[in-house]
Amino acid sequence: MLEAIILTVITAATPLLLAAIGELVVERSGVLNLGVEGMMVMGAVAGFAITVSTGSPLLGIVAGLVAGLAVSLIFGFVTLTLVANQVASGLALTLFGLGLSGLLGEGFVGTPGIKLPSLSIPGLTDIPYVGRILFGQDILVYVSFALVLAVSWFLFRTRGGLVLRAVGDNHVSAHALGYKVIRVRYLAVMFGGACAGLGGAYLSIAYTPLWVENMTAGRGWIALALVVFSSWLPSRLVIGAYLFGAVTILQLHAQPLGLGVPSQFLSMLPYLATVVVLVAISGNRRATRFNTPACLGAPFVPDR
Amino acid sequence: MGAGAAERTHGSVQRIRTGGGVPLLEARHIVKRFGDNVANDDVSLRVMPGEIHALLGENGAGKSTLVKILYGALQPNAGEVLWKGQPVTIASPAAARALGIGMVFQHFSLFEALTVAENIALALPKGSDMKSLSARIETVSADYGLPLKATSRVADLSVGERQRVEIVRCLLQNPELIIMDEPTSVLTPQEADQLFVTLKRLADEGCAILYISHRLEEVRAICHHATIMRRAKVVAETDPTTETVGTLARLMVGSEIGEVTRSKGTPGAPRLILKALSLPATSAFGVPLHAIDLSVAGGEIVAIAGVAGNGQSELFDAISGEREAPQDGMVTIDGQPVGAHGVNVRRRLGAAFVPEERLGHGAVPGLKLSENVVLTRHGTGEGIASGGFTRFGLAGKIVEAVTHRFDVRKGPPDPEARSLSGGNLQKFVVGREVDRTPGVLVVAQPTWGVDAGAAAVIRQALVDLARAGSAVLVISQDLDEIFEVADRIAVISRGHLSAPKPAEAMSREEIGLLMAGGAEKTAGGAHAH
Known part of the structure; x- marks a missing residue:
């Protein structure tokens, strides 16, 4: 029972973690892309379509990644090159992604999908209790953790990460020092799009291998909120995503028990718990100030 | 010559x-x-x-x-x-x-969220690791008498320390x-x-x-x-x-800087009166105001000298109405007690205020100059805003008049406030208020960061305004400026204001003593601590 719950928690948390780690990098560069939901749902439809038509979930994953990246380039072009308002453009991107994915996916509704196979290492996967949890996941679960570690290392240990944080903190100064603010932000936006696409593909290939319109069901927005509540720190993102996943699954298990608590209240719990815990651990105001990208959402126009 | x-x-x-x-x-x-x-x-x-x-x-x-x-x-x-x-x-x-070629910028080009070492690494070519860089920063900075700690966050540093970071950053590039x-x-x-x-x-x-x-x-x-x-x-x-x-x-x-010409004025009736104005400090870093008494008559300029942070901004806020006093009687404008009333009431009585910080306080950076004109005049009953409509045509004319009179240099006719250089914006925010011919003008640091030519224009405008019958109160840290324009001088020190004395009777030494705490003893001549 416990093992089963943990396994479902992991599958619930992984798409959030994938989308959020991408958005974290985007926001660290000073760009607020509210289109995560739209990029995710595009990744979901593209991943499903390619998986079904080629029979290969791995190709489907690649397709999801490419779809998310492609949609993010629209956002990048509109907000970075044309310097449009980031909030409005991000919202538009979400609506655009939801609409286009519904159109593209119309023929796939009801088509049975192919599930991404889970890892199976003889010996390791068969270890009682922990074997399936540690060694029996699908590849994207491992990818999500690898991404968190890689992003953490990149942001705080490499020069490229330093430049990215500098661009997010003060784009005027970064420009004055000769860094290519717009190029850095394009790369960050593309990374964010690819990650959101992966997260979407996970939903339609691994979580529930089928396509229904609007199947992201608000997960893009939760990923966005997680980024903010984690104070833009990758490690806290893991806590947030898994906490959210865990409370979601637990309240699902609690609903049929008839505890006398309205089901609507239980549905609300994951959001409440995540916000409360993340706010509590980001109690250090000074550190939060340092980690908040000061240029978040601000347009940049070089003066020349 | x-x-x-x-x-x-x-x-x-x-x-x-x-x-x-x-x-x-x-x-x-x-x-x-x-x-x-x-x-x-x-x-x-x-x-x-x-x-x-x-x-x-x-x-x-x-x-x-x-x-x-x-x-x-x-x-x-x-x-x-x-x-x-x-x-x-x-x-x-x-x-x-x-x-x-290295450069130390006027507005610092530092990244507040990053450490000193990270800030410096960003300006150096790739390849040096953080540890050896931090060591080099601390050696070089100590060597040049600019001590710095490599792991400090820039946001925690004082302005002087931030400049050190910029200089050390230059120096490390040889x-x-x-x-x-x-x-x-x-x-x-x-x-x-x-x-x-x-x-x-x-x-x-x-x-x-x-x-x-x-x-x-x-x-x-x-x-x-x-x-x-x-x-x-x-x-x-x-x-x-x-x-x-x-x-x-x-x-x-390019020409002789106009000496400010000042005829001896004859003070009329008091137009701005502060009576036992006391306010508690708003924060741990604020300064409380202690029973401030002051009267400024029409036709004269009274200047308040003092070292920054001795209650000047608190006093300005209390006079302008940005912070309301507990009792109406503490601030009187043209006979009307308004201490517990807001900015608009005071403006309607003919008072005008120019705060110290011009961008952000005196003008909204992202708004056009004409829109900034509306912001200080919408409630003055001069017809710029009535019945819910704003007459931007009139505002534009005021911008033109101020531009012409104070030689505000700007590219387009009605640019955003932030696009003006500091000195030109200062000319604009002072000019905007002087243009109203206010009965009472309170101005903080009227020529802060303004070049000599423009400063002379601004000071002359203040003198002319006073001679035409207005009461002008100048809060300034610039003693040259104070002696140039003031008829009477008072000194503020830790929230106490000394009794104003005629400028001819004041010496720099005396002001220095008052700044250093003497103002607290002579304040109002009444209360002791």
Whole structure:
């Protein structure tokens, strides 16, 4: 029972973690892309379509990644090159992604999908209790953790990460020092799009291998909120995503028990718990100030 | 002699310092246009090795544009730059740094969220690891008397310390030329003295410094050579040590700076009265106001001197109504007790207020000048806003009038407030209020960061306003300014205001004593602690 719950928690948390780690990098560069939901749902439809038509979930994953990246380039072009308002453009991107994915996916509704196979290492996967949890996941679960570690290392240990944080903190100064603010932000936006696409593909290939319109069901927005509540720190993102996943699954298990608590209240719990815990651990105001990208959402126009 | 100095033109005064060697940096016939606005018109400049070279000019004369071109942040439309005699194209700041040109910016180019070491690493070429870099930062900074801790966050540093970070960042690039844009404008006198020691040492070691400033005294004290710009052109080159502050100022402004002419006024009835105005401090860093008594009559200027942070901003807020006093009787404007009323009530009675911080407090950066006019006049009943509609046509006319009277230099007719240079914006925010001919004008730091020519215009406007019957209260840290305009002077110290005395009866020494705490004893003459 416990093992089963943990396994479902992991599958619930992984798409959030994938989308959020991408958005974290985007926001660290000073760009607020509210289109995560739209990029995710595009990744979901593209991943499903390619998986079904080629029979290969791995190709489907690649397709999801490419779809998310492609949609993010629209956002990048509109907000970075044309310097449009980031909030409005991000919202538009979400609506655009939801609409286009519904159109593209119309023929796939009801088509049975192919599930991404889970890892199976003889010996390791068969270890009682922990074997399936540690060694029996699908590849994207491992990818999500690898991404968190890689992003953490990149942001705080490499020069490229330093430049990215500098661009997010003060784009005027970064420009004055000769860094290519717009190029850095394009790369960050593309990374964010690819990650959101992966997260979407996970939903339609691994979580529930089928396509229904609007199947992201608000997960893009939760990923966005997680980024903010984690104070833009990758490690806290893991806590947030898994906490959210865990409370979601637990309240699902609690609903049929008839505890006398309205089901609507239980549905609300994951959001409440995540916000409360993340706010509590980001109690250090000074550190939060340092980690908040000061240029978040601000347009940049070089003066020349 | 003044006329002779003004006629010296570019090239006619050659300073022989290094035996006529090759200039380290030479700019020839630089032209830079922004739309129709010419910021640099055929500008030439030569900086010799080991020289502290001043670049002087009024606000908007084109100094900042020129140094941005030399640092690669802007590209000229015409002209060439020579480095050690060789023509070079400085395509980017990175290219400038590679040549050996470093820059310390006027508005710091630091990243607040990052540490000192990270900030410096960003300006250095790739490849040095953080640990050895941190060690180098601490050695070099201690060596030059600019101690820094590599792991401090910039957000936690004082303004002076931030400047150290910028300077150390330059030094670690082993520059041959450091460009400094108004480095002392943000420093305390002690910090500035320390900076001069560092600069002299750098020059002795052979590093040239291009020093932009309009503080003429310090240019005379530390610079070997000065290039003076006016209205986008180089108008003179000179050795500042042989000039006086007066002759330098004349070269900069292009004409005799109008001495403020001041006839003896006859004070009329009191128009602004503060009576036992006391307010608690709003934060741990705030200053409480202690029973302040002051009366300003129509026709006179009263000035409040004091070291920054002794309650000036609290007093300004209490008089302007940004912070309301507990009792109406504490502030009286033209006979109406308004202490517990807000800004609009006071403005409607004919009062006007110019706060110290011009961008953000005195004007909204992202709004046009005409919109900024509306912001201080919407509630004054002058017809600019009525029945829920705003007459932007009228606001535009006011902008035109202020522009004309105070010589506000701006590109388009109605630009955003943030696009104006500091001095020009100051002229605008003061002009906007003076244009109303207010019965009571309260102005904090009226000429902060404004060049000599513009300062004279602003001060004359204040004097003229008072002589026409208004009551003018000036809060300033600039004693020269206070003696130039004030009829009576009071001193604020830790929230106590000394009893004002006629300017003729005040000496600088006396003001100094009052600033150092004497004001608390003479405050109101009544209460002791």
